[in-house]
Amino acid sequence: MSGTGSETTGMGAAGATLAPGGRGGAWRERGRLVVMTLGPILGALVLSGLLLLVLGVDPLAYYGYVVERGLLSPYGVQATFTRMGPLLLIAAGLIVAFRAGIWNLGGDGQFLLSAVVVAALAPLLAPLMPVWLVLLAALLVGALVGAAWSLLPALLKAYQGVNEIITTLMMTFLGVSFANVLVKLFFRDPTTTVPQTRTLPVADRLPRLFDTTVSSGVLIGLVAIIAVHVVMTRTAFGLKLRIVGANPRAAVHAGLNVPLLTVLTFALSAGLAGLAGAVEILGVQGNVRADWNPAYSLTVIPLVFLARFNGFASIAFVFLFSVLSIGGESAARRTGVPNFFTLVVVAILLVMLGVTEYLDQRRRAAGR
Amino acid sequence: MTEPAPSPEAASGPPPSSGAIVTLDHVTKRFPGVVANDRVAFDLFPGEVHVLLGENGAGKSTLVGMLSGLQTPDEGGILIDGREASISSPARALELGIGTVFQHSMLVPSLSVVDNMALGGSWWSRPDRTGIAARMAAVAADIGVRIDPHARVGTLSLGEQQQVEIVRALMRGSRVLILDEATAMLTPKGAEDLGALMRRLTALGIAVVFITHKLNEALAFGHRITVLRLGRKVGEIAPERLEALGPAAATAEIIRLMFGTGDRKAAAEGGARAVRRRVSAPPLLEIEELAVDDMAVPVSGVTLSVAPGEIVGLAGIDGNGQKQFAEALAGQRRLAAGTIRLGGEAVERLDVGGRRARGLSYVTDDRLGEGTVGSFPVSLNLLLKQVGKDPFWRNGFERPEPIAAHAERLVGAYDVRTPGISTPIGKLSGGNIQKALLARELTGDTRAVIFAKPTYGLDVQNIRATRQRIREAADRGLAVILISTDLEEVLELSDRIAVMSRGHVVGMVDNDDAARARVGELMSGVGA
Amino acid sequence: MGALFTDAFLTSLVLGALTAGLPLLLAGLGEQISEKAGVLNIGIEGMMLMGAYLGFVVAYTTGSVWLGFLGGAVGGMAVALPMVVLCIRLGLNQIVIGIALTLGTEGLTALLHHFQFAQSYPRLPAVPTLPIPGLSELPVIGPALFDRPAIVYLAILAVFVTAYVFRSTQLGLALQAAGDKPAALDAAGVDVVNVRSFAVFTTGALAGVGGAFMAEVGAGIFVPFMTNGAGFIGIVLAMQARGNPFWVLAGALLFGACLSATTALQVAGVSIPTDVIQMLPFAAVLLVLVLFGRRASLPAALGTHYVRGAR
Numbered sequence A: 001m002s003g004t005g006s007e008t009t010g011m012g013a014a015g016a017t018l019a020p021g022g023r024g025g026a027w028r029e030r031g032r033l034v035v036m037t038l039g040p041i042l043g044a045l046v047l048s049g050l051l052l053l054v055l056g057v058d059p060l061a062y063y064g065y066v067v068e069r070g071l072l073s074p075y076g077v078q079a080t081f082t083r084m085g086p087l088l089l090i091a092a093g094l095i096v097a098f099r100a101g102i103w104n105l106g107g108d109g110q111f112l113l114s115a116v117v118v119a120a121l122a123p124l125l126a127p128l129m130p131v132w133l134v135l136l137a138a139l140l141v142g143a144l145v146g147a148a149w150s151l152l153p154a155l156l157k158a159y160q161g162v163n164e165i166i167t168t169l170m171m172t173f174l175g176v177s178f179a180n181v182l183v184k185l186f187f188r189d190p191t192t193t194v195p196q197t198r199t200l201p202v203a204d205r206l207p208r209l210f211d212t213t214v215s216s217g218v219l220i221g222l223v224a225i226i227a228v229h230v231v232m233t234r235t236a237f238g239l240k241l242r243i244v245g246a247n248p249r250a251a252v253h254a255g256l257n258v259p260l261l262t263v264l265t266f267a268l269s270a271g272l273a274g275l276a277g278a279v280e281i282l283g284v285q286g287n288v289r290a291d292w293n294p295a296y297s298l299t300v301i302p303l304v305f306l307a308r309f310n311g312f313a314s315i316a317f318v319f320l321f322s323v324l325s326i327g328g329e330s331a332a333r334r335t336g337v338p339n340f341f342t343l344v345v346v347a348i349l350l351v352m353l354g355v356t357e358y359l360d361q362r363r364r365a366a367g368r
Numbered sequence B: 001m002t003e004p005a006p007s008p009e010a011a012s013g014p015p016p017s018s019g020a021i022v023t024l025d026h027v028t029k030r031f032p033g034v035v036a037n038d039r040v041a042f043d044l045f046p047g048e049v050h051v052l053l054g055e056n057g058a059g060k061s062t063l064v065g066m067l068s069g070l071q072t073p074d075e076g077g078i079l080i081d082g083r084e085a086s087i088s089s090p091a092r093a094l095e096l097g098i099g100t101v102f103q104h105s106m107l108v109p110s111l112s113v114v115d116n117m118a119l120g121g122s123w124w125s126r127p128d129r130t131g132i133a134a135r136m137a138a139v140a141a142d143i144g145v146r147i148d149p150h151a152r153v154g155t156l157s158l159g160e161q162q163q164v165e166i167v168r169a170l171m172r173g174s175r176v177l178i179l180d181e182a183t184a185m186l187t188p189k190g191a192e193d194l195g196a197l198m199r200r201l202t203a204l205g206i207a208v209v210f211i212t213h214k215l216n217e218a219l220a221f222g223h224r225i226t227v228l229r230l231g232r233k234v235g236e237i238a239p240e241r242l243e244a245l246g247p248a249a250a251t252a253e254i255i256r257l258m259f260g261t262g263d264r265k266a267a268a269e270g271g272a273r274a275v276r277r278r279v280s281a282p283p284l285l286e287i288e289e290l291a292v293d294d295m296a297v298p299v300s301g302v303t304l305s306v307a308p309g310e311i312v313g314l315a316g317i318d319g320n321g322q323k324q325f326a327e328a329l330a331g332q333r334r335l336a337a338g339t340i341r342l343g344g345e346a347v348e349r350l351d352v353g354g355r356r357a358r359g360l361s362y363v364t365d366d367r368l369g370e371g372t373v374g375s376f377p378v379s380l381n382l383l384l385k386q387v388g389k390d391p392f393w394r395n396g397f398e399r400p401e402p403i404a405a406h407a408e409r410l411v412g413a414y415d416v417r418t419p420g421i422s423t424p425i426g427k428l429s430g431g432n433i434q435k436a437l438l439a440r441e442l443t444g445d446t447r448a449v450i451f452a453k454p455t456y457g458l459d460v461q462n463i464r465a466t467r468q469r470i471r472e473a474a475d476r477g478l479a480v481i482l483i484s485t486d487l488e489e490v491l492e493l494s495d496r497i498a499v500m501s502r503g504h505v506v507g508m509v510d511n512d513d514a515a516r517a518r519v520g521e522l523m524s525g526v527g528a
Numbered sequence C: 001m002g003a004l005f006t007d008a009f010l011t012s013l014v015l016g017a018l019t020a021g022l023p024l025l026l027a028g029l030g031e032q033i034s035e036k037a038g039v040l041n042i043g044i045e046g047m048m049l050m051g052a053y054l055g056f057v058v059a060y061t062t063g064s065v066w067l068g069f070l071g072g073a074v075g076g077m078a079v080a081l082p083m084v085v086l087c088i089r090l091g092l093n094q095i096v097i098g099i100a101l102t103l104g105t106e107g108l109t110a111l112l113h114h115f116q117f118a119q120s121y122p123r124l125p126a127v128p129t130l131p132i133p134g135l136s137e138l139p140v141i142g143p144a145l146f147d148r149p150a151i152v153y154l155a156i157l158a159v160f161v162t163a164y165v166f167r168s169t170q171l172g173l174a175l176q177a178a179g180d181k182p183a184a185l186d187a188a189g190v191d192v193v194n195v196r197s198f199a200v201f202t203t204g205a206l207a208g209v210g211g212a213f214m215a216e217v218g219a220g221i222f223v224p225f226m227t228n229g230a231g232f233i234g235i236v237l238a239m240q241a242r243g244n245p246f247w248v249l250a251g252a253l254l255f256g257a258c259l260s261a262t263t264a265l266q267v268a269g270v271s272i273p274t275d276v277i278q279m280l281p282f283a284a285v286l287l288v289l290v291l292f293g294r295r296a297s298l299p300a301a302l303g304t305h306y307v308r309g310a311r
Helices: A027-054 A059-072 A074-099 A107-125 A131-148 A151-160 A164-186 A217-234 A236-246 A248-253 A258-285 A296-306 A311-335 A341-366 B060-068 B090-095 B113-118 B129-143 B158-171 B188-203 B215-221 B239-259 B263-268 B322-330 B352-357 B367-371 B400-413 B430-442 B460-475 B487-493 B515-524 C007-036 C044-062 C065-089 C094-117 C141-145 C150-168 C170-180 C182-187 C192-219 C230-241 C245-267 C274-295
Strands: B022-031 B034-044 B049-053 B075-080 B083-085 B098-101 B176-180 B207-212 B224-229 B232-237 B285-292 B299-306 B311-315 B337-342 B360-363 B448-452 B479-483 B496-501 B504-510
Touching (some): A027 A059, A059 A074, A074 A217, A074 A236, A074 A258, A074 A311, A107 A164, A131 A258, A151 A164, A164 C274, A217 A236, A217 A258, A217 A311, A248 A258, A248 B367, A296 A311, A296 A341, A296 C094, A311 A341, A341 C065, A341 C094, B022 B060, B034 B075, B049 B060, B049 B188, B060 B090, B060 B176, B090 B098, B098 B158, B113 B158, B113 C170, B129 B158, B129 B188, B158 B176, B158 B188, B176 B188, B188 B207, B207 B215, B215 B239, B224 B239, B232 B239, B285 B322, B299 B322, B299 B504, B311 B460, B311 B515, B322 B448, B322 B479, B352 B360, B360 B430, B367 B430, B400 B430, B460 B479, B460 B487, B487 B515, B496 B515, B504 B515, C007 C044, C007 C150, C007 C170, C007 C245, C044 C065, C044 C094, C044 C192, C044 C230, C065 C094, C150 C170, C150 C192, C150 C245, C170 C182, C170 C192, C182 C192, C192 C230, C230 C245
Parallel strands (some): B049 B224, B176 B207, B311 B479, B360 B448, B448 B479
Antiparallel strands (some): B022 B034, B075 B083, B224 B232, B285 B299, B285 B337, B496 B504
């Protein structure tokens, strides 16, 4: 198990996605990609709709309500944008890892620990420094905590060849428990009865955009994911990571320091997940309650695969998912369909995508 | 190897004689673009080790494939015990009594020897371990090998694993045993043991087909030797003749068959190689006492120097440490000892990038495995070893224009046939990938270059083009090390020839008229 | 310390270890079978959850505990089916499909639960125990170990059966070969895809029963997301057990003890957050990896799709 885990993957393997440097490529190829992306989306919405029918819910009414509440209503669209912030950061981190052939499945632990540390730290710093400095320090600490939580899997992978799927999963379990320990034993707010950290005053949180309720976290997320996209597709560093992901032996042949690049990949990926945790606290939650775990990372993994590791496509999918989940939360109250439904849609979507890719490969193989 | 050998009288071979267990009656097998076997005739007699000798790509694997049921001939027939038969599958081959031991073990490492033999019964039955162990012990005793039936296969040496596979084949009633490149992965001692085992097998009346590209083994182990070249049978030496010739004459004969006749060599390339001007400049690349630790073939004590404009050929049978040496030289592997100087500067502590920056290039023979990233465009593969370097990247950012211009220039200059510079390089043919690699390694400030088996797997046209590039590189004043298992190629291109065997350089000769014989002797171990 | 180890504490600890550990045992055992055959089954969390849901529904509607477990097995296998079709037959990525199945099952079961039971939250009656004569009279461990529902004994039996199958049947050899050197298995005339499909369905069944156990015996109720990572712990257990079912049993009991230690400690009058103890097994496993990382043994072909003739 010394090679990277994903070089042999069929679906959306690092090398198979968006052939690098393919700009100015054939329009036909683009058209095919659009069909291959929209087809599964439509299929998933239809199949999920059938499930709603079975449950006795009018799918059109449900989808209509979701769109209205997640996209069209002023409150809904603002909530959607706010939700996108941390999700985009997580997606950015996953793109770095997957393109470099690393399965970082530990995003939830990295996210949560960073959130807890930031939630504990920010209220302490707030009285001491100007707001911007507090925010900056908190974001930085969040990223560092996330990165630190990936250090062990990174070193084990880089120097011992230990499968990172298992180690990152374990670090997530460890991290979730550790986060709870921190909240309950060390960072607990003494003034409340429920176990939670001190709450960051609204005035000290990430600024809201203009006159809306949208947290500026979404800007951080957008900047991060676009930066990641540019780094991975347009820079020497990104190319090196992609070489390691696509063919580790070629990386050795070309003189790249594969272990070092592996550790850097982990650090970046986990650092972005940690940043997501910080943004969620500084922009949305303000504190961490014990046993809180939104498990964003596991949910974003399918989205990133759907986007074929493309940053801009990821923005679109994260947006779609956010609409579904914010709209779904409202719809839960109105139509009685809990927002777990969103998970079903994403899962069906991913399976549909897999089947579509398989059929496409078959078709192309037959067309030769 | 630039043109197919005419099929001499030997190709028609002896008349299909009675007594042969298996006869291949002028079989032909074609693959897209290649005739892998061209009317090959082949007889296999009980109690004989029949050696199938030839370079890589000579058609040995295809012949084995047809005997073991992996492939069926396009033309010609197969006779078993004199009767027409069709070997349609590996299972059918086993039924006919033909067992094959492939180069890569077909055993499950984590299972014990008996369990490997038991594999394949109905799901809920218990494997009959005691019964199998007993039958195994009987067969093993017959052929004089000792195997612990309960040992885990993974703990056995490769030689022992082969013995297990041989025993397994015999337990299934094989009368014919095919050993495909069986010694390729073995230690010299393991190879000797296998030779002894083959002799005991033939004493029991079993027919053995032994496939190899090692001349010395063919002579040591074989009763009858068939030589293949470029898909054709170019000769067969029957047992009586082999004995009559004696080792030295037989070696000469086989070298003549394997590599073609000497007198055609000069004519083939119009004497382009003729006499190289003697290079009097001081050496550019100096290697001293280089050693590499390696599980399979440790390399030690390699001392070599190459002057600018000089081509030093490194001849030798494949797998004698050439790859390890090349990788150590290029910086992909740690040196255990020794120094490497390039233009007087010690480079052995530098990494791949550092050595390349000082002008040391390496053209790998594993073009898709490590030389390129198949899914990346041609343009980036041409810069794979210069990622981040000016002017293609500035401040870390890719600059599409210089990259495209560079790619267009090299694609044009090296005649890489590709739909475009953004085509994934994995979609190109082997010859065009090699051209791209040559372009990458020979442009820039290259001062010394290592070619590893540069024409391996290429068609004749690309072989010619590649050799021309190597020659031009030397003419430009580069110091060239040419690693090749193709003696013809080494003789055609080199100024001096070093011969590598078992991790050592066993001799160095000037490329003069006597070189062919000397190198052949050194390669086969006769002259060492 | 002496005061800590009272009879009540020990009984509670052993009982808890068994109740919390049993689903982990079944999951770990199932995952071990998949991994042996070369399939990294990340969907096992979903298989457990579906087993928990269906097991609960069947037990609730029929009133039969055993039909409930059967329902759990069917539920697990229902999630295994897409895994078999998509990953083993079509060769799609095992990890991505596994995550999708887990997410989808989480959503689906929560959704179904919401529509059926969200108002009432029905509970199942306690599952009757089957005291083993004599042994159940033993002090401390008697009631904790030998006065349990019959399914507990069956699950322990499954460990021995699995060990027997691995060691002494052709199927065991075939599973091993499918994970270690599929080409050799193919050459021996055994269909690699069938062996792997069988393995994944078996995983589904075992994990499903494990989930059903959580709902029927452990909680007496179905709660969305109730497996809470038990399937993933099963993956870790299988990894660490290196192909030996008895190590899965030992690991499952250890994890189970840690997961339930808080209850026992409360009995003993000590209050530490559950989380501290829950961290211990993961920390231990990571420590083992750090110390013996290179030697972690996994099947050579784990996670790769088998294509005949491709090396």
